[in-house]
Amino acid sequence: MSTEPETTEDAEPGTPTGGAEPEETEQAKEGAADAGQVSEAEAELRAQQAERERIEQRKAEKAPIESGTKLSGKAADLLAAVRAVEGGEKPSATVFEEPAPAPRRPAQPVRRPQPVPSAETSAASSAPAPEAVQAVGRVLGEGGAPETLAPQVTEALGESADERLRADPWQLLRVAGVRPEQADGFARALLGSECAPDDERRGRAVTVWLLEQAALAGHTALEMPALLAALAQRGVPEPDGAVQDALAEGDALVFQDALEETGAPAPAQQSDAEQDDSEEDDSEDEGRPVRVLVGLERYALAEESLADGLARLVNSAPKQDGSAEEWERAAAAKGSAGELLRAVAGHGLVLHTGGEASLAEPAALLTAAHSLGLRAWAAAHGPIGRNRFAALLRSGPDGAADEDHSPVATVSGLLAGLEGPGRDAEGALDLDLLVVLDAPQLDVETAALLTESLPDGARLVLAGDPAVLWSVGPGRVFADLLAARICPQIASRRPDPGPLGELVSGIGVGELNQVEAPGKEVVIVPVRDAGEAVHRAVQLVVDSVPRAIGVPAEETQVITPGHGGAVGTRALNTALKERLNPGPGRFGGFDPGDRIVYSPVPGRALPGRVVKADAEGLHLSCEGEAVVVPKERVEQSVRHGWALTAHQAVGSRWPAVVVVLPGDAAQALSRPWVYTAFGRADRHLSVVHGVEQALPRAVAEVPAKPRTTRLPVLLAPQVDGG
Known part of the structure; x- marks a missing residue:
């Protein structure tokens, strides 16, 4: 690995950096609502809503599940509260628990998500009434909260939001970005002397808020001890009662999951109820550890729906398109590409792992499937990944794509x-085989909608690099499936080539190696402080990389750990705009030609450029697709895009990448982050x-930050039965 800078120009020292904002939290919050005129994002949100309604109806049709585990103490109180709810004493809440080990679940037909309604119909029906927004604004003003929050509050709480807010001021926590201390101040202003820390409304709202914050961090549920401790830290006097209230009102769900003896957590991680239970349980399950978890309904039901959909794929025979001899002839290619074809021939669900070079194997699969007459499609995380894979298909000897028709989509576009x-x-996707690329980016809700959208007999291949950053949304679907081992797993043996491939492969196994880079494929640029880091990054993009490597500035991407701080995306984008596209920022800080990243919904980042601005809004070009963002949505959904975070860059690659690691970034670094950031470069990487x-x-x-999920438990019966 070369350690000399690409230029001998000395940098002027700058000021020390401030604390960088965590990338995941900022990325999860931005783009909270889609632009009203952007049909793709609107359709995606409607499709997700249709899926949630579908699984909620299925939940209502299910009979209550009786507990098979004796509990006492806190856990028993919680379960008793929920059973009282089920008996009609209060609004319904549901208890989930691990099914007993059993043979594999039979494949059952499912009610498909129906095609989404038109954008005009959805927009008209979802927009809150102006009078409702005005009523909420008055309540907010009385409580000293910004009246500009009124549309968000009305959207979160419904048409009677003003009445709900007066009855329970802590409902303000339902709005993204509001913190408990801010809701407390609002409640004190409205309630006066009646406002108290032990108000059960506060405890219930803070419980839900903590579960929502956990979802932003990737968890689909929280273990009971962790939730109780977090409530105590937030000044809730009786955490047990707060959780019981949330369960009784249906704001959250409680689960009890039996764990394998070998994988049981240490006693300190178990609740008091679990420890008490171990002394009383004389049944055949004596000594088996149990964990109690609490989660939000939307993620709990999505995870259960996903488990059911995966079970259907695993246990149903794939549609017999092509004879065994034809599949074998198609799989005659040597290596793991042939292994992938053979696995897909006989199974409804297959996992494929590998780096960038391994994409040749899903491409070979798609080409072979088309030759056998299958309706085969691939779906990538974003438009850059989609276009790269389409180009790969066209470049093959028997390409499955041409200039006019390419069987590759984005996941969001496919679902919408x-x-x-x-x-x-029947509402199912009209295909026989779906290959999902960038599978680690699937959160539980998207994965559930994908699986339930597949017709009976279809095949699903989830392909991706397990070493990259996980999804922005909750869950770790691909990692959980790899660990569950319920279906064939094909590991590619195609290494990424050259010095960059060698460097990234080493990072994947925990080694940061020096590599020989005779063509300056990898260059290290040491810096002393924040000012020098910004100066060097701009210098590399504008001068050094175009001159020494031959990659123009518009094809070079800067990646940094966070949005804030002296070397975050905001500071870097300001400096890069001054050099590459100076202008007054006459439309919300943007000018024609600005490089941007557009986030129509949380977790999605579409790189593009500003085309123009007019009365309709900000006109963008995102990988050749025209997008119009209304003026009122620009601030929350569009950022400058010369510099991105690694989460925004995942699923995309550029000819040259400049990764900026300022001194205050140390706490934000992890192996997946470094692997993802360094792996975005095709030809050249400057650090x-x-x-x-x-x-x-x-x-x-x-390593990757741990996430609490229930998918492994929900899939466990299939392992036991397999």
């Missing part, structure tokens, strides 16, 4: 019906390095 084959009369030994330490010692 704006890309892909469309849906049949503006100011973290010293924190970088190799992060690669060697800091």
Whole structure:
């Protein structure tokens, strides 16, 4: 690995950096609502809503599940509260628990999500009434809260939001970005002397808020001890009662999951109820550890729906398109590409792992499937990944794509019906084989909608690099499936080539190696402080990389750990705009030609450029697709895009990448982050390095942050039965 800078120009020292904002939290919050005139994002949101309504109806049709585990103490109180709810004493809440080990679940037909309604109909029906917004604004004003929050509050609480807010001021926590201390101040202003820390309304609202914050961090549920401790830290006097109230009102669901003896957590991680139970349980399950979890209904039901959909794929025979001999002839290619074809021939669900070079294998699969007459499609995380895979298909000897028709879509476009084959009369996707690329980016809700949208007999291949950052949304679907081992797993043996491939492969196994880079494929640029880091990054993009590597500035991407701080995306984008496209920012800070990233919904980042601005809004071009963002949505959904975070960049690649690691970034670094950021480069990687030994330490010692999910437990019966 070369360590000399690409230029001998000295940098002027700058000011020390401030604390960088965590990337995941900022990325999860931005783009909270889609632009009203952008049909793709609107359709995606409607499709997700249709899925939630479908699984909620299925939940209502299910009979209550009786507990098979004896509990006492806190857990028993919680379960008793929920059973009282089920008996009609209060609004319904549901208890989920682990099913007993059993043979594999039979494949059952499912009610498909129906095609989404038109954008005009949805927009008209979802917009809150102006009088409702005005009424909420008056209540907010009385409580000293910004009246500009009125549309968000009305959307979150419904048409009677003003009445709900007066009856329970802590409902303000339902609005994204509001914190408990702010809701407390609002409640004191409205309630006066009646406002107290032990108000059960506060405890219930803070419980829900904590579960929502956990979802932003990737968890689909929280273990009971962790939730109780967090409530105590937030000044809730009786955490047990707060959780019981949330369960009784149907704001959250409680689960009890029996764990394998070998994988049981240490006693300190178990609740008091679990420890008490171990002394009383004389049944055949004596000594088996149990964990109690609490989660929000939408993610709990999505995870259960996903488990059912995966079970259907695993246990149903795939549609017999092509004879065994034809599949074998198609799989005659040597190596893991042939293994992938053989696995897909006989199974409804297959996992495929590998780096960028391994995409040749799903491409070979798609080409072979088309030759056998299958309706086969691929779906990528974003438009850059979609276009790259389409180009890969066209470049093959028997390409499955041409300039006019490419069987590749984005996941969001596929689900919204704006890309892909469309849906049949029953609401299922009109295809026989779906290959999902960038599978680690699937959160539980998106994965559930995808699986339930597949017709009976279809095949699903989830392909991706398990070492990259996980999804922005809750869950770790791909990692959980790899661990469950309920279906064939094909690991590609195609390494990414060259010095960049060698460097990234080493990071994946925890080693930051020096690599030989005779063509300056990898260059390290050491810096002392924040000002020098910004100066060097701009210099690399504007001058050094175009001159020494031949990659123009518009094809070079800067990646940094966070949005805030002296070397976050905001500071870097300001500096890069001054050099590459100076202008007054006459439309919300943007000018024609500005490089941007557009986030129509949380977790999605579409790189593009500003075309123009007029009365309709900000006109963008995102990978050749025209997008219009209304003026009122620009601030929350569009950012400058010369510099991105690694989460925004995942699923995309550029000819050249400049990764900026300022001194205050050390705490944000992990092996998945470094792997993802360094792996976005095709030809050249420059690392503006100011973290010293924190970088190799992060690669060697800091794995992905753990996430609490229930998918492994829900899939466990299939492992036991398999």
